[in-house]
Amino acid sequence: xxxxxxxxxxxxxxxxxxxxxxxxxxxxxxxxxxxxxxxxxxxxxxxxxxxxxxxxxxxxxxxxxxxxxxxxxxxxxxxxxxxxxxxxxxxxxxxxxxxxxxxxxxxxxxxxxxxxxxxxxxxxxxxxxxxxxxxxxxxxxxxxxxxxxxxxxxxxxxxxxxxxxxxxxxxxxxxxxxxxxxxxxxxxxxxxxxxxxxxxxxxxxxxxxxxxxxxxxxxxxxxxxxxxxxxxxxxxxxxxxxxxxxxxxxxxxxxxxxxxxxxxxxxxxxxxxxxxxxxxxxx
Amino acid sequence: xxxxxxxxxxxxxxxxxxxxxxxxxxxxxxxxxxxxxxxxxxxxxxxxxxxxxxxxxxxxxxxxxxxxxxxxxxxxxxxxxxxxxxxxxxxxxxxxxxxxxxxxxxxxxxxxxxxxxxxxxxxxxxxxxxxxxxxxxxxxxxxxxxxxxxxxxxxxxxxxxxxxxx
Numbered sequence: 257x258x259x260x261x262x263x264x265x266x267x268x269x270x271x272x273x274x275x276x277x278x279x280x281x282x283x284x285x286x287x288x289x290x291x292x293x294x295x296x297x298x299x300x301x302x303x304x305x306x307x308x309x310x311x312x313x314x315x316x317x318x319x320x321x322x323x324x325x326x327x328x329x330x331x332x333x334x335x336x337x338x339x340x341x342x343x344x345x346x347x348x349x350x351x352x353x354x355x356x357x358x359x360x361x362x363x364x365x366x367x368x369x370x371x372x373x374x375x376x377x378x379x380x381x382x383x384x385x386x387x388x389x390x391x392x393x394x395x396x397x398x399x400x401x402x403x404x405x406x407x408x409x410x411x412x413x414x415x416x417x418x419x420x421x422x423x424x425x426x427x428x429x430x431x432x433x434x435x436x437x438x439x440x441x442x443x444x445x446x447x448x449x450x451x452x453x454x455x456x457x458x459x460x461x462x463x464x465x466x467x468x469x470x471x472x473x474x475x476x477x478x479x480x481x482x483x484x485x486x487x488x489x490x491x492x493x494x495x496x497x498x499x500x501x502x503x504x505x506x507x508x509x510x511x512x513x514x515x516x517x518x519x520x521x522x523x524x525x526x527x528x529x530x531x532x533x534x535x536x537x538x539x
Numbered sequence: 540x541x542x543x544x545x546x547x548x549x550x551x552x553x554x555x556x557x558x559x560x561x562x563x564x565x566x567x568x569x570x571x572x573x574x575x576x577x578x579x580x581x582x583x584x585x586x587x588x589x590x591x592x593x594x595x596x597x598x599x600x601x602x603x604x605x606x607x608x609x610x611x612x613x614x615x616x617x618x619x620x621x622x623x624x625x626x627x628x629x630x631x632x633x634x635x636x637x638x639x640x641x642x643x644x645x646x647x648x649x650x651x652x653x654x655x656x657x658x659x660x661x662x663x664x665x666x667x668x669x670x671x672x673x674x675x676x677x678x679x680x681x682x683x684x685x686x687x688x689x690x691x692x693x694x695x696x697x698x699x700x701x702x703x704x705x
Binding site: 261284288292360363443 | 590
């Protein structure tokens with residue numbers, strides 16, 4: 257049945273029941289993406305499922321296994337300031353603090369951001385590097401998928417109609433360091449390219465490149481190589497592999513060739529910055 | 540220019556705007572900005588990009604600067620909306636207005652209301668911001684006239700003025 261107007265569920269179950277009832281109803285969180293699309297007349301929904309009164313979706317909590325659950329409605333400002341996001345988990349905090357500007361960070365949420373899946377967004381490479389999972393709810397129940405599988409294509413996620421992102425869940429942060437290095441034309445713009453790196457104190461490294469293909473660019477061999485050897489030569493070799501795997505657009509933010517040139521530079525900077533934060537943490 | 544859209548479901552709302560309950564009718568796709576400007580004739584907040592980029596529509600919602608153009612009117616029930624018109628009792632705002640005038644921190648003035656709302660929020664949490672803090676707090680507010688230097692100078696001058704004994 258077609259729903260109409262602004263709907264205010266109080267629980268995730270109520271929200272998913274509404275989304276199941278009307279596949280054209282759209283979930284609304286901070287509005288930073290959806291309302292901009294409505295203003296541009298890309299979308300003109302007749303029903304919005306407002307997630308703003310669902311307590312479960314708000315805030316960052318530690319799970320029993322030490323993992324960190326970032327509720328889908330958690331605003332960027334809160335994530336950027338969270339004292340829980342330490343060590344390897346700090347990559348998500350660093351990315352949150354570089355999204356758009358302070359005013360938009362007061363509004364936008366992690367669930368809304370990743371559901372948009374614009375390749376130039378800051379969270380996608382960060383949550384891939386953090387080895388996070390995305391929790392998804394529907395009337396059929398909940399499922400968790402790796403962040404890498406959540407991002408499917410340009411502006412396309414693994415969500416199917418009736419589903420809702422309820423949380424991004426990070427594995428228990430390891431002591432170590434992390435960095436998110438973003439190159440943008442001006443402060444607050446989408447990334448022309450970005451690099452997210454987590455290094456555990458034991459040496460294990462995970463990297464992901466943003467805005468250089470339909471989904472965050474990550475590669476198990478690159479991670480394995482950089483976990484063993486982080487010399488300049490090793491980073492150069494790893495970056496060459498990522499450049500070969502990249503599929504960047506030519507657009508107003510930069511040519512595909514320019515983006516390929518950025519990958520080694522941003523990766524090196526992110527690796528060194530992550531190592532430096534590791535050193536600080538252990539000083 | 541009116542961005543009002545009438546095809547989507549209309550509701551009658553009670554909004555808290557500048558401390559007063561106001562009753563308005565708004566379509567589902569009507570933004571708070573359109574309601575403020577076109578229904579309530581509160582025209583300080585400006586419609587620039589309507590995409591959340593330029594900051595000209597910045598208002599305070601629940602005490603924090605937010606984009607009126609990215610807020611739907613129907614989503615604002617139960618929230619405290621304060622526009623520039625409703626912030627005039629705050630000494631920080633008065634100090635900012637005087638400093639903007641004294642330092643010629645505007646030319647066309649289109650961005651000024653958004654700048655003032657964002658700068659007021661900055662001074663509320665940081666009474667003595669340095670240049671970098673001012674620039675960070677206002678990085679979501681575009682000015683196409685001034686080159687920003689005078690705006691930064693004015694915000695810091697306002698902070699100093701607020702610390703002087705009255």
